[in-house]
Amino acid sequence: EKTKKNVDGEEGEEEEKEKKAAVSVAKAKARGASAGEKEEKKKKGTGAQKARSNANCFRTIVKCPKCHQQWGDHLKAESSEWLYSLFMQGRRQVHCLRCLFDFGSLTADHGCPKCKKPFDFRPAQYNRKIKHNTCGKTFGIMHFEMSAAKAAEEAKRDAAEAESQSRKQASADSRAARASRDQEDEFDMELGQFIISEECPCCGELFTTGHKAHLQKCRKAKGVKGGGSAAGSKRGRGAAKVDEKAAKKSKTEPSAKKEAGAKKGTPAGQ
Secondary structure: OHHHHHHHHHHHHHHHHHHHHHHHHHHHHHHHHHHHHHHHHHHHHHOOOOOOOOOOEEOOEEEOOOOOOEEOOOOOOOOOOHHHHHHHOOOOOEEOOOOOOEEOOOOOEEEOOOOOOEOOOOHHHOOOOEEOOOOOOEEEEOOOOOOHHHHHHHHHHHHHHHHHHHHHHHHHHHHHHHHHHHHHHHHHHHHHHHHHHOEOOOOOOEOOOOHHHHHHHHHHHHOOOOOHHHHHHHHHHHHHHHHHHHHHHHHHHHHHHHHHHHHHHHHHHO
């Protein structure tokens, strides 16, 4: 009995040790997970910091491409120099304070901060050093940070613009599809009329066979893309030609009749 009790006691101690070891492992995992979350939060928190250094970086000269008035002098007084950074990254359009013309960094006139002379700029160069071909000096584009509240506001604005652009694109695709269907319907209607009347609605010529092939070729040659007015005008010209031929024929018929009558009347008078 003592032996059995000792064995049972040893087994209980081993189970207790296993339980404690499992608990310690679970606590270690929990600590590791919390440490990982903290590290992730730190990374997210530092994400709003500057993406690069501003060493040898300057605010370049920006001018309106329409009236060539310099833009951006008001930003420092309004504490909105971050708008210059968004503009130079191609994320925002601005308007000229003189002529109210809207423009972006691709169309703006850019001036070197060293020699003030123009240089070509693309948003892809924002995080690069630029060497000016005229003066040979190298410089970067100054990066201005915005507050967290302003960054959140700009993110919402970008999302709204993307959604609006998506709706516009969907609407444009729908209009294009509808226009394509309208052109097909117009072609089918013109082809049906062509088969019945045997007169081409584009050139006015008469055909008894090969209506579809001729109509496709004729529309392509005439540059008709399905516009009813264009097709109608072409058809009108063809009808006008037919009317001219009929008019000429009607003019020649009376003279022929007069000549015939004169020939008949001469013997009677004699």
